[in-house]
Amino acid sequence: MAVASSYSDSQSTRRIDDAEATRISNRIDEELRAEKELLRRRKNQKKDVKAPAGGRIINILAPFLDLFDRSSPSPVAGSFGVNMCLKHGVMLLGQAESGKSTLQKQFQLYYASNQMEKERPAWRPVVYFNIIKAVRMILEELDFEFSQPAQSRPPLGSSSPQSSYQAPSPQTPDESYSPGGAAAEINGHRNGGGASPVSGLASGGVWQEDLAQLRTKLLPLVAVENSLASDLNGGVTVSGGRAGVFVRAGWQGAGSSSIWPGSSSSRGPPVNDLVARMLAATRDEVDMLWNHSSVRTLLKYRKLRLEESASFFLDNIHRIAEPDYLPSTDDILNVRLQTLGVKEHSFDISLSGTSVNWLLYDVGGARGQRHAWVPYFDDATAIIFLAPISAFDQYLEEDPRTNRIDDSLQLFTTICSNKLLKNTHLVLMLNKTDLLRQKLSAGIRVKKYITSYGNRPNTYEEVSEYFRAHFLQVHRRNDISKRALYAHFTSMLDIKATQKIIVNVGEAIIRSYITDAGLT
Numbered sequence: 001m002a003v004a005s006s007y008s009d010s011q012s013t014r015r016i017d018d019a020e021a022t023r024i025s026n027r028i029d030e031e032l033r034a035e036k037e038l039l040r041r042r043k044n045q046k047k048d049v050k051a052p053a054g055g056r057i058i059n060i061l062a063p064f065l066d067l068f069d070r071s072s073p074s075p076v077a078g079s080f081g082v083n084m085c086l087k088h089g090v091m092l093l094g095q096a097e098s099g100k101s102t103l104q105k106q107f108q109l110y111y112a113s114n115q116m117e118k119e120r121p122a123w124r125p126v127v128y129f130n131i132i133k134a135v136r137m138i139l140e141e142l143d144f145e146f147s148q149p150a151q152s153r154p155p156l157g158s159s160s161p162q163s164s165y166q167a168p169s170p171q172t173p174d175e176s177y178s179p180g181g182a183a184a185e186i187n188g189h190r191n192g193g194g195a196s197p198v199s200g201l202a203s204g205g206v207w208q209e210d211l212a213q214l215r216t217k218l219l220p221l222v223a224v225e226n227s228l229a230s231d232l233n234g235g236v237t238v239s240g241g242r243a244g245v246f247v248r249a250g251w252q253g254a255g256s257s258s259i260w261p262g263s264s265s266s267r268g269p270p271v272n273d274l275v276a277r278m279l280a281a282t283r284d285e286v287d288m289l290w291n292h293s294s295v296r297t298l299l300k301y302r303k304l305r306l307e308e309s310a311s312f313f314l315d316n317i318h319r320i321a322e323p324d325y326l327p328s329t330d331d332i333l334n335v336r337l338q339t340l341g342v343k344e345h346s347f348d349i350s351l352s353g354t355s356v357n358w359l360l361y362d363v364g365g366a367r368g369q370r371h372a373w374v375p376y377f378d379d380a381t382a383i384i385f386l387a388p389i390s391a392f393d394q395y396l397e398e399d400p401r402t403n404r405i406d407d408s409l410q411l412f413t414t415i416c417s418n419k420l421l422k423n424t425h426l427v428l429m430l431n432k433t434d435l436l437r438q439k440l441s442a443g444i445r446v447k448k449y450i451t452s453y454g455n456r457p458n459t460y461e462e463v464s465e466y467f468r469a470h471f472l473q474v475h476r477r478n479d480i481s482k483r484a485l486y487a488h489f490t491s492m493l494d495i496k497a498t499q500k501i502i503v504n505v506g507e508a509i510i511r512s513y514i515t516d517a518g519l520t
């Protein structure tokens, strides 16, 4: 797939990307060899099943005899006379922000909703963190815009900025996209340079009066971002990217009261209460900033690029700033919390009276995180690969020259051709279809970013099918064991639709076992 040359001079970038893909693939092979012995031992431990009583070990496939054929009970199951638990490792793979952790939350919601209930209060500071980060990014962008040398055109006025503002040149529709009022990219790299329709904001370091007042009131809130992140992160701050802080996944696993030792509050550490009070005190200012016409202008012309869920949280600022705020399920699904490393989640699923233990491995998807996946490959019985097909106009945060769809295709190639994964079942989720629809209906043209798309119609049906065909082709050409590929279009924020898919995928994977074992 050819990506547009605005960010990547396609030939040279392609060579760099190919070299990178080969390097990653070689490193994976190397690590595999080195860890083979260790993996074999882990495999024996994990893929076998321990009977709860008696301590004897049986093979994972044996109980499937019993699972789908109640007329002839498994002799193995019968001999134990207890409910057995099958272990089943599912890895969620894909680039950063593809929706892996959101899918994990959907699994949790479906199979362990009580667990999610318990964790609900612990999401509160993360929601705060998402809001404060968005406010900080808005102020930073305004700071940047206002620091530009004053133009001949007057800056936006405070009372009716848009009336005094004229865009200097007609914009193509895709330069003025903003989903749900917010821009759609986390990368934070500013759009190009030179003359822009928002250059009217430039004022040689002088802020508009009303925005300056808002900033003064909001700076104390922004100042607690790092300590909040540090608290969430157990005191560890990992720097990188425009955001400056990342938060380790798994913080919520032990239940909110034990996350922060010494804190008796079920809502988290003391800083959390402080942040809640600060947010309550500044909610009007946050709202005014978010709805300020200058901010809207920056969003419209994509000079300001926030995280995808920022608009959701900022639109809900008054609800979230309530003193007794408890995150809703939608809030939890919308939260952005980058995963570092690999986080294991365990769900017990009952199928025809037999308990199946799904071990879900949720991994960090950024390039610097991918080496950590390797030790888990040998434990995986299925891979769910997530590719956000709305990302055709976005670039990797860790490599701004690489188009995100291109990266997904490369990564999928590596996964399909990886020897250690040759026996795993493969499920592809073409995710973020809701955002894809929004972008296309806002007039963003695929051709501008993916030149090979050419003059095909810019409709959801055509575009989604085009991307699907590319992923299927990658699979056809590279799949090491010619496995079946289950492909789904998904929108991870849609609870009903996603849960249907979760059930279908689970059943399909288990059926495949039966077929593989010649049990049908």
Ligand SMILES: Nc1nc2c(ncn2[C@@H]2O[C@H](COP(=O)(O)OP(=O)(O)OP(=O)(O)O)[C@@H](O)[C@H]2O)c(=O)[nH]1
Pocket (backbone or CB within 6 Å): 094, 095, 096, 097, 098, 099, 100, 101, 102, 103, 308, 309, 333, 334, 335, 336, 337, 338, 339, 340, 363, 364, 365, 366, 431, 432, 433, 434, 435, 490, 491, 492, 493
């Ligand atoms: N609109 C929309 N947003 C989504 C969808 N799936 C995930 N998101 C949002 O995208 C953001 C990133 O999702 P995550 O699940 O954290 O991504 P990830 O793949 O786990 O990312 P890493 O942990 O960095 O590898 C979150 O704010 C989610 O709410 C989707 O289908 N539609």
Ligand SMILES: [Mg+2]
Pocket (backbone or CB within 6 Å): 100, 101, 102, 337, 338, 339, 362, 363, 364, 365
């Ligand atoms: Mg994640």
